Structure formats: C-alpha cells, structure tokens
Amino acid sequence: MTTKTPLMPKATAVWLVENTSLSFEQIAEFCGMHLLEVKGIADGEVAQGIRGKDPITAGELTREEIASAEADPGHRLKLAEAKVEIPQVKTKRGPRYTPLSRRHDRPNAVLWLLKNHPELKDAQIIRLVGTTKPTIQQIRDRTHWNSATLQPQDPVTLGLCSQIDLDGEVKIAAKRLEKERLAAGIPAEPAGTLLPTAETTQYMPGDPQPEVDLPVERPQDEEARMLERLKQMSSRPREEEEQPDVDMSMLAGAAAPTARTKPDADHLADVKRFSSEADADVVGAIVRHLGIALRSTDASLVACSSKDELERVRESWLRKKLALEQTDEELDAAIAAICETMKSDRNKHRVTFYYLLAERFGKLDALR
DSSP states (O other): OOOOOOSSHHHHHHHHHHHOOOOHHHHHHHHTOOHHHHHHHHHTSSSTTOOOOOTTTTTSOOHHHHHHHHHOTTOOOOOOOOSSOOOOOOOOOOOOOOOGGGGGGHHHHHHHHHHHOTTSOHHHHHHHHOOOHHHHHHHHHTOSTTGGGOOOOOHHHHTSSOHHHHHHHHHHHHHHHHHHHHHTTOOOOOOOOOOOHHHHSOOOTTSOOOOOSOOOOOHHHHHHHHHHHHHHHHTSOHHHHOOOOSOGGGTTTOSSOSSOOOOHHHHHHHHHTTOTTOOHHHHHHHHHHHGGGGGSTTTTBOOTTOHHHHHHIIIIIIIIISOOOSOHHHHHHHHHHHHHHTTTOSSOBHHHHHHHHHHHTTOHHHHO
16 A cells, blocks of 8 residues: 655655754655655755745645654654545546657558458547548548558558557457347357368269379479579579669568558559659569569658668669769759659659659660
8 A cells, every 4th residue: 555645745845854853754754755865855966946845735734743743753744634525537548649650651550450350440440540530531431642552551560559459459349249239139140160071072063073193293304393493593684683772771670571562553653643654664674673672661762851861862773773973963953853843742652763863864765
C-alpha cells in the first residue's frame, strides 16, 4: 500500500524547510522524497527557483500536527483528510500516436485491414493504426487522393501496431459477429470434417484418369538439364546483372521488404504524368537497373529535402550510369529542376525521377 503524499511534494518540502523546525527525515517521509534531496533543498542546491507551497492553506496539514512533530522528532506527519471529495477525471483515450516516418504507411495498412479483416469496425482500425474515419471511408470508396498507388501492407510488419493488438481486435470483432448471428437466428456454420478415403479416391465417370508409370529422370538427363540452365544464366544481358545504384544502407535493418516492386505498367503510368510520350523500354531498363531496391518503400522514393540523397542521385545515376561530365553545379541545378517539376507529388518515385533526368540530358537512347 502506497503512502499518500501532498499534491506538490517538492514545493511543500521547500515551505516546510523554510518555515518549520521539522527534521529532514520527517519532511522526506511526508513528501515522499529522499533524505539527501531534502538536505539539498536546505543547502540551496536543489529546487532553486521553486516557490514553497503552504500545506496548511492547502488543507494538507494542520498547525497542531506540525507543532506535535516539532516537539517529538519521532512523530510522523500524517496527511489531513480532504473535506471536499474531488471526483477523479477520466481522460478520454485519443488516437494512437504514429511517428512521422511511419505516417505515410497508414493508408496502405488501412487498405490491408479492409481487405483481410472486413469485420473490423472503423473505430477498431483507428485504434490500431491511428488514422481518421474520413480517411478510412475514402480508401474504402477508392476516392483517396493516392488510391492509384496504394498497396495493402500488414500494419504489424510496418510497425504501426503489435500482433497482440491486432489479434485482440480481431477476437472482439469475431465475438460481435457471433452475437449478431445468434440474435438474428442464423445457425452457426458446422465445422468441416474429412471425407472417407473410399469417397475421396473414387473416380466418377468422365473424370480424367490419374497418370501412372511416370518416367524416372536418369542421372544423365539431370546433367543435361543443369548444363542448359548454366548456359541460360551465362547469356543473361549485362544490364540485368548491374547492381542498383541506391545506397543499400537504406534497406538495412528491415526484417522483410516493406513494399513489393511495382509492375512496369504502373511505373510507365507514373512517368507519363510528367512525360506524355514516355518510352516503355527505357522505363523497364530503369526498373531492372534499380532491381531489389524498389522493394523498400524508402529506397523506391527520392527525398528532395535530403542533401545526401541528392548527392547520391548525382554521383550514382548521372555520373556513373549516364556518364555525364558536367560540373556539380550544373547537375545539381538539373536535379533541383526535377524536384520542382515533381513538387506536387508527396512521394517522388525514383523510376520517374531518373527517367526525367535522363530525358533532360538526352540520354534516353543510351538506356534502351
């Protein structure tokens, strides 16, 4: 059982040290503080600038109680009973806080929950990922501003909620559906049972007969198959073997890819928003060049606010891949121009950004 302490213990201790002759032990025990902290208050090393609070005026102590404690060092101060009972204020729990670096993933998490757990209510989704009801409705109706690029992603994998929280909300929704089914008089669905072996192995007229006497692959056939596979691997185009020019440290620390690579059709559609006559072959070459980097949400986007990111684009893409020999100032100016062109996009896709740079310097033919 914890001992009750005054409302402002440190300010109360300051007042008792300055206005009474109580021992440090008595003040420390009454205020719930350490003995050395009370000594520091008396020496002026602790609680500097704190104004003392009178416990007598606040109704937490009586003058008789203080006089008794001053006369008897072994007497322990007791908090006076409050004459007015103050009701406890229950604070309403607000939406879950989501870090700034994760907020752009919330629509993807909402889409995943709507697709895989349609039984969840909007309030439950709000508790899990910290979104709003209008946003959930827009994603459900496909009227969200970013509906074209949303990809369903597990909120647990994204770090927006824990698996325990998700399982708890799913159980609550399942119990609610069961109660609604019973209230409507709908019988529960019977549990599935295994069919007898005789019934599952019985062939009906018209069914295809099972294949029997499958040929056994001989060792020499296996050797020939492996040699053919090695030939195909050795004849793979060089552009498919190129490593992505994105800093792989952006992918470090992730247990699993946070996003799947978009198909070329989606990348081409995004590029055509800025270049109506975009070349599909060039877009495909850029996608193959980036490779596994496009599986990460952070690596698939270009952050124009990051100086390190823009330097990486200049050195890896413009100088190394496109072999440009312009000065750093000229290349930086071109990158800034593309950032200005795509300023309406909150998420600037790397494929589109690289295509516009190649188009600006007339290097599209080199990528075909």
